[in-house]
Amino acid sequence: MQINNLTHDPSTRIGIVGAGCAGLTAAEELRDLGYKNLTIIDTKNRVGGKTYSIRYGDTTPQSRGIYEGGTVWILPSPLYKKYKKRYGISPNYRLMPPVQVFDLATGRVSSPFLIKSKSSLLSRLRQLKTFFQELGKYTRYDDPGYLNPIYRAMNESSPQWFAKQDLDFIREALIPIANAAQFGHLEENISIAYVIRLLALLNRCSLPKKLLLNMPQLQEGNQDLWNRIGATHNLCLGQTIKRFSRGKKILLETFSNQWEFDHLIWTAPVDEFLRVADASPEESDIFSRVREIKRAVITCRVEGLTPGIFYCVKNTANNPLPPSYPLAIYEVDRGSKIYNFYPFMDETTTVEELKNNVVDLVKRLGGTEVKLLGEPLIWKWFSHFSSQDLENGIYERLEMLQGCDNTYFSNELTAGVSVPYGMEYAADLVQRFFSQKQSSAVKMKTSQELYVMEQT
Ligand SMILES: Cc1cc2nc3c(=O)[nH]c(=O)nc-3n(C[C@H](O)[C@H](O)[C@H](O)COP(=O)(O)OP(=O)(O)OC[C@H]3O[C@@H](n4cnc5c(N)ncnc54)[C@H](O)[C@@H]3O)c2cc1C
The missing domain is CATH 3.50.50.60 (FAD/NAD(P)-binding domain)
Incomplete structure (x- = not known):
């Protein structure tokens, strides 16, 4: 060489x-x-x-007429800011609905930090403070990838790390979202370095956004x-x-x-x-x-669901779900009745299984009719x-x-x-x-x- x-x-x-x-x-x-x-x-x-935006209808003041087949949220980065300005992208973002956690076992929907938990209010507040402070170590714009030697030592498993840090409530609150966003069924077995890197992105947001998780998209x-x-x-x-x-x-x-x-x-x-x-x-x-897995994006027209939802489906050790079960669902434009679903795939997952699980989730959420808009998009995912x-x-x-x-x-x-x-x-x-x-x-x-x- x-x-x-x-x-x-x-x-x-x-x-x-x-x-x-x-x-x-x-x-x-x-x-x-x-x-x-x-x-x-x-x-x-x-x-x-x-990053793949697909048009399904006209743009109106209420709707973008677009669904995202890939990148969902625009997360803060000075480079985004620089390029947005350079290329005349509208300065106003379109805000998505706040994320809520849907517990399939109980049917309960709640804001991530208001989930039912054994932790007292005081303990929740302490954990939030400690965790966001800890994330500060990994929240840098000029510290890209895994160049920082700090990650080498972060090889213990995610559940072990949260337990050791006495941050069980944070894990309960944020892991359903982290799983929907990146890890699918893998969180129990992967190094904490990956989980922390993902959650450190949250630390780039303002406090209200961190707590509500109502993230932006580009209007265009x-x-x-x-x-x-x-x-x-x-x-x-x-x-x-x-x-x-x-x-x-x-x-x-x-x-x-x-x-x-x-x-x-x-x-x-x-x-x-x-x-x-x-x-x-x-x-x-x-x-x-x-190592990698696959993830899919399935877009459907659905009747009978609550408009303007963004749910992450809880899948922790106590609520295991098959990898092919959708871990997130949201309406792409409020009132459009077009919903995106986000399952993952292992070696055995079939497209039929993905579609059946979407129908199952819709039923549990009170939806009536589901019509797929095209075949699922399947992405190679999470090289680690x-x-x-x-x-x-x-x-x-x-x-x-x-x-x-x-x-x-x-x-x-x-x-x-x-x-x-x-x-x-x-x-x-x-x-x-x-x-x-x-x-x-x-x-x-x-x-x-x-x-x-x-x-x-
Ligand atoms: C469903 C989904 C949701 C996501 N949500 C978010 C989000 O909310 N926020 C966020 O910031 N990120 C999100 N991401 C992740 C983000 O989109 C990716 O991390 C990022 O786009 C990766 O960029 P990249 O250029 O490294 O790789 P890619 O975007 O994968 O680009 C690689 C390019 O290489 C090309 N290519 C592949 N093989 C070959 C070959 N043999 N020869 C030539 N070209 C080839 C591909 O066609 C592709 O254009 C999401 C991704 C997906 C799939």
Whole structure:
């Protein structure tokens, strides 16, 4: 493997694989640094990756006429702010309904922090204070991905960590939401590092938003920002990569094109990398350790449900549910009768099972008729490592790959899940390897530098 030092030459040919938020952020930040020879390649015929807005009707003052097939919430990030302004996205967000927890066992609906619990009011308040203070350690915009060595030691399981910290009420209140958002049926077995990284996103919000969880969306549809950014770059969409090889130059071949690059930023999943690349033994070893699941988004027209709901379905150890049971449901526009459902999938889950579980949930919520709007969208989801790999320093090994053979990785594996994390990691990677200035991420961090920014 070779590590080459980059000279700041604007004509350097840089290929970017993947036109999701990571790929487009990398392109945007490279162009800001003066690089002019950028090519973005994606297998799909659209940009945005997992940010995917689908029109179902007209836009009116009451409704966007859009449902989100991927990214649901716009979570605070200075980069969002910068790009929204740069690309003329409306300054006003559209606020979603507050999240409530629906307990399938009892039929009870309540705000997450008002759920029935053995914890007294005083204990709840103490836990809230302690927890949000603890999250402060992980709430930084310039601390992307798992670069911070703090995560290596965070390999104990999520339930163990919450019990040890005496934060049982927080787990009861927030885990149904974390499971609906990211972990599905996995929370009991994954490292606390992943859970904390997800919940740290909450800490970027104002206190009322943290408590109510009424999160914003872009009026134009969450994908629109990426459509606008993509339109200003050299995009090659609908390209299936056959192979690429790295010698003095990087040669990348699709079924209809061939490119020569000096550097390549890979923002697609790493199993795709292993399929087409001349992977080194280290790349093969690290990427073959990656675990993932699938999640689905099912959009239906439903009669008889309460309008304007956003429910997360409780699935804790006491209320186990099959992985394929929807863990969230919300009406996409109040009064539209169009609802999104969010189940996960394991190796055995069938599409039939997903649909049957949606019908079951609708029935339990008092709905009468369900009509699917198209087939479920199925996403590859949550690339992560085992606790053992985390403890053995897998993220340090992953970071050591950056720049080897002029190849860089910036995706959900390196960044963590969510658009802010994807953007911030990509921007930091560009600073670290393509700018003459030292990146913020390689500076030593002190706890005094921690801050929380209220954005929405
Ligand atoms: C249902 C759902 C809900 C979500 N909700 C939220 C939310 O509320 N808030 C939030 O911030 N985030 C949310 N996310 C997560 C967020 O969307 C992702 O973390 C983020 O979009 C990842 O961006 P990325 O660029 O790293 O990857 P992706 O968006 O996955 O982009 C990767 C790109 O690579 C392309 N690609 C794949 N394979 C190849 C190949 N072989 N060759 C070329 N191109 C390839 C893909 O087509 C894609 O465009 C959600 C995601 C889903 C699916």
